Amino acid sequence: MVNGLFDDxxxxxxxPVNLSRRRFMLTSAGAFVLGFGLPARQARAQxxxxxxxxxxxxxxxxxxxxxxxxxxxxxxxxxxxxxxxxMAQIVGEELDADPSTFLVENAPAGDEYAVMDxxxxxxxxxxxxxNGYPAMRRLGALGREMLLQAGAQHLGVPVSELTTQPGQVVxxxxxxxxxxxxxxxxxxxxxVPDPASVKLRDPSQFRWIGKSVKRLDIYEKSxxxxxxxxxxxxxxxxxxxxQHAPRLGMTVGSIRNEEQVRQMKGVHSVHRLPxxxxxxxxxxxxARRGVEALLVNWVEAExxxxxxxxxxxxxxxxxxxxxHLATVSGKEENAETKGDVTRGLKNAHTVVEATYFSQxxxxxxxxxxxxxxxxxxxxxxxxxxxNQAPDMFRAxxxxxxxxxxxxxxxxxxxxxxxxxxxxxxxxxxxxxxAIALAKATGRPIKLIWTREEEFLRDALRxxxxxxxxxxxxxxxxxxxxxxxxxxxxxxxxxxxxxxxDLDPTALEGLTNKAYDIPDRRIAQLFVRNPATLGYxxxxxxxxxxxxxxxxxxxxxxxxRQDPYELRLHLLRDxxxxxxxxxxxxxxxxxxxxxxxxxxxxxxxARGIGMASPFGSEAAAIAEVSLENGRVRVHExxxxxxxxxxxxxxxxxxxxxxxxxxxLSQVLLEETVYENGMPRARNYDGYPILxxxxxxxxxxxxVESGEKMGGVGEPPLPAIPPAVVNAVxxxxxxxxxxxxxSRHDFAS
Amino acid sequence: xxxNINGIQHHVDVEPDTPLLWALRDDLAMTGTKYGxxxxxxxxxxxxxxxxxxxxxxxxxxxxxxxxxxxxxAIEQDDLGxxxxxxxxxxxxxxxxxxxSGQVMAATSLLxxxxxxxxxxxxxxxxxxxxxxxxxAIRAAIHDLASGSTDGGA
Numbered sequence: 001m002v003n004g005l006f007d008d009x010x011x012x013x014x015x016p017v018n019l020s021r022r023r024f025m026l027t028s029a030g031a032f033v034l035g036f037g038l039p040a041r042q043a044r045a046q047x048x049x050x051x052x053x054x055x056x057x058x059x060x061x062x063x064x065x066x067x068x069x070x071x072x073x074x075x076x077x078x079x080x081x082x083x084x085x086x087m088a089q090i091v092g093e094e095l096d097a098d099p100s101t102f103l104v105e106n107a108p109a110g111d112e113y114a115v116m117d118x119x120x121x122x123x124x125x126x127x128x129x130x131n132g133y134p135a136m137r138r139l140g141a142l143g144r145e146m147l148l149q150a151g152a153q154h155l156g157v158p159v160s161e162l163t164t165q166p167g168q169v170v171x172x173x174x175x176x177x178x179x180x181x182x183x184x185x186x187x188x189x190x191x192v193p194d195p196a197s198v199k200l201r202d203p204s205q206f207r208w209i210g211k212s213v214k215r216l217d218i219y220e221k222s223x224x225x226x227x228x229x230x231x232x233x234x235x236x237x238x239x240x241x242x243q244h245a246p247r248l249g250m251t252v253g254s255i256r257n258e259e260q261v262r263q264m265k266g267v268h269s270v271h272r273l274p275x276x277x278x279x280x281x282x283x284x285x286x287a288r289r290g291v292e293a294l295l296v297n298w299v300e301a302e303x304x305x306x307x308x309x310x311x312x313x314x315x316x317x318x319x320x321x322x323x324h325l326a327t328v329s330g331k332e333e334n335a336e337t338k339g340d341v342t343r344g345l346k347n348a349h350t351v352v353e354a355t356y357f358s359q360x361x362x363x364x365x366x367x368x369x370x371x372x373x374x375x376x377x378x379x380x381x382x383x384x385x386x387n388q389a390p391d392m393f394r395a396x397x398x399x400x401x402x403x404x405x406x407x408x409x410x411x412x413x414x415x416x417x418x419x420x421x422x423x424x425x426x427x428x429x430x431x432x433x434a435i436a437l438a439k440a441t442g443r444p445i446k447l448i449w450t451r452e453e454e455f456l457r458d459a460l461r462x463x464x465x466x467x468x469x470x471x472x473x474x475x476x477x478x479x480x481x482x483x484x485x486x487x488x489x490x491x492x493x494x495x496x497x498x499x500x501d502l503d504p505t506a507l508e509g510l511t512n513k514a515y516d517i518p519d520r521r522i523a524q525l526f527v528r529n530p531a532t533l534g535y536x537x538x539x540x541x542x543x544x545x546x547x548x549x550x551x552x553x554x555x556x557x558x559x560r561q562d563p564y565e566l567r568l569h570l571l572r573d574x575x576x577x578x579x580x581x582x583x584x585x586x587x588x589x590x591x592x593x594x595x596x597x598x599x600x601x602x603x604x605a606r607g608i609g610m611a612s613p614f615g616s617e618a619a620a621i622a623e624v625s626l627e628n629g630r631v632r633v634h635e636x637x638x639x640x641x642x643x644x645x646x647x648x649x650x651x652x653x654x655x656x657x658x659x660x661x662x663l664s665q666v667l668l669e670e671t672v673y674e675n676g677m678p679r680a681r682n683y684d685g686y687p688i689l690x691x692x693x694x695x696x697x698x699x700x701x702v703e704s705g706e707k708m709g710g711v712g713e714p715p716l717p718a719i720p721p722a723v724v725n726a727v728x729x730x731x732x733x734x735x736x737x738x739x740x741s742r743h744d745f746a747s
Numbered sequence: 748x749x750x751n752i753n754g755i756q757h758h759v760d761v762e763p764d765t766p767l768l769w770a771l772r773d774d775l776a777m778t779g780t781k782y783g784x785x786x787x788x789x790x791x792x793x794x795x796x797x798x799x800x801x802x803x804x805x806x807x808x809x810x811x812x813x814x815x816x817x818x819x820x821a822i823e824q825d826d827l828g829x830x831x832x833x834x835x836x837x838x839x840x841x842x843x844x845x846x847x848s849g850q851v852m853a854a855t856s857l858l859x860x861x862x863x864x865x866x867x868x869x870x871x872x873x874x875x876x877x878x879x880x881x882x883x884a885i886r887a888a889i890h891d892l893a894s895g896s897t898d899g900g901a
Contacts, residue, residue, distance in 0.1 A: 079843050080841075080842030080843030080844065080879045081842070082842070214839065215839055215841075217841070217844065218835070218836050218839055218840070218841055219832075219836050220844075221841035221843075221844025221847050222832045222835035222836055222840065222841060222844075222847055222851060223779070223819060223822060223823065223832055223848075223851075224778075224779025224780065224781075224818075224819030224820060224822075224847075224848040224851075225779065226844055227778065228781075228845060230778075230781075230782065231772075231778035233776065233778075239773065265762065283761075283769065283773045283774070284769060284772075284773055285761075285765055285766065285769040285773065364878055365843075365845075365878055366781070366783050366789060366791055366843070366845040366846045366876065366877070366878050367781070367783075367843075367845045368782065368783070414843070414844070415843060416781075416843050416844070416845030417842075417843040417845055417878045417879060418843075419878065448782070450785060451783065451784045451785055451786070452785075649839065653839065653842060653881075653884070656880055656881070656883055656884070657842055657879045657880035657881070658880070659880065660877075660879070660880020660882065661878070661880060682784050682785075682786050682788060683784050683786070683788040683789055683876065684786060684788050688876060688878065689880070689882075690874060690876060690882075691869070691870065691873045691874070691875075691877075691882040691885065691886065692870035692871075692874075694880070694882035694883060694886075696883070697883055
């Protein structure tokens, strides 16, 4: 497997800089691969010079091979969202190299790849393209500049006489050309030009940005040729499987049949880990069979001892917790206030009150978590694992092992789906166990969690009970809105201590709504969750826009307003959202609420949802009917305005995917805990959307030209309310919680 | 245990009740076939046994000894499989890609039995889960293949 050059940064630090770049290394697999980049410390020093220009260490990112292919180290990981292709488009546009000639990989850990405005490196928050866009364009332009200078040396002409065409430097006067691949070995040893000096291409001249360039990873993914973390193997490797304590915080007491299991065929060894037992074997199937045979006496957590763990109480039930959230009182912390909501409610003609609920949900990515850990003879450690933030994972491994971070190499294969699953969750990932087992056995260990262990230790999207009170004026228009959400945000749910400020992910989607309601207050009533919380595609918006937008339809009904006309009214001074809402109505053939009889004789209705998540705007309309008491979604129309778009086909694919996940949540998904344990441990108990439940999807991309927003998450939050609002119209029943499978529509 | 996989006879030293999936992945290093659930729920492990889509995670190797097993590694050696892959590329079906080995196998099996499937046929046969939501692209690719108006593209 690949060993990065960063393994021995101190050695490289002693050598001249040009020796540290682009050197082929013989790998254990016998293949030649490239090491990249400047020595880590040098890069760090350069990064420390100032945040104005990030991602300017061209040789750390780019290698141009003799065959003219461009190998790009992407700061952002590919997990299906198309970011590798987008990075190739953006860099290729300025480098003047066709994106189809790119080979993109996830960059190793290292400060030079922290190209985000925050100075961090995370693939998440729908940030990659919008946050990487300026840096990656500049990177391409710097690379092109270096190739032009190398071309001038090579051709013996002034650089001012040269230009480029895709993949080559051109001397127009003489008609001579030289391929990038022939110049790269010189170009990449040249000093990187001043980032302020490069001229970026005029957007009107873009060849690839803004076009539906084909994805770079499709053929490999259609033929099983991609190695995900779960597929990686190294010489001498053993396999491991674990059985976790049924509740977090419990520890291993005794194992009643350890010796018997040790004697089982293929079993190498049996291990005790914090809150888990493990079996190591030559084959994973043997490890799994062994570990599932282990009879463990689990010991309850001692109260107060494990202060860094969310100890799961033995009596925890989501049904009881839901009731608690609905009734609990406590400090209400304001996240957003405007006008005077008390006065607004007092003066209102009608006051409407209702409590709405969201449920816990699992990530359910198809690739189960795994980690492969190998200690090397020189004392270094290599770890392969699915992750959204290599530097953060490496720092965590350094903390856990006491090793210097630079002695740990993180390998980040393509993700078999993530949806927020592969962020750093304490007790939510197998790598600490894999590292411990590699240490204990002296062999490389690949640990795969079964789907059942994954359902037991996944970090959940938070629950909330939101108490709405709204005031309507005499015309039935909302003029005051008071919102108190009893919840815990995903970010504050990561640790065991709450931050000083409110967690914006707790209320996003209740806050930052564009509707003109003059008197309002949005507040959080913090309730600590017994379960471990995490980020789920579109995070707080994944539930909060459902809660808000369905209550808005309830208000429309109470005020005898059409929900589409009411939204247009409340957005009357917002041109961007008025345009978007009208665009989705037009896309659906004009707003038609129903109920109406469709061509096939079924009774149907349509509903609307809107959301402003992750810097983008979205509006959706869903058409539903009932079949045997179950909701069927026939059509979804969605208009999305991410400001500017890099790849329309990928945006459309992301909208399709977000619609599927949004539908899955609203129709089917709910993580239920009873007696401190999840009821479902596999897809049989936790159904997710299948092909026969997928509606036809119609997408309209609106490019307003506003600041570029996200794409992966923004299309999701408008979907659940669009569906539920349609169902309420169809059935005449107000629905205040997800999933719809909880509700019986047969009666 | 003797297994005929992709036209080649393999000897694997496993117990007869070992799931085919793990013989493929751990004994034969054929990792294109994926583990997703282990319960025949998700379909990521789908392979063809005598042309039929089978969930390898719950199929003991003893049940398929003597049968002809096709995995994603050899899908393009089959004319229909090659067309399915080409249609997958033309319609840009995969996102994360993890379920797609199984989807391609399931689609190949469906089209072998029903060359011109209706939407209802596709609903009934294509029960493999995809968390990325590529279902509409899958349906479009299968219809494209069935229409005969294209060789699957590419």
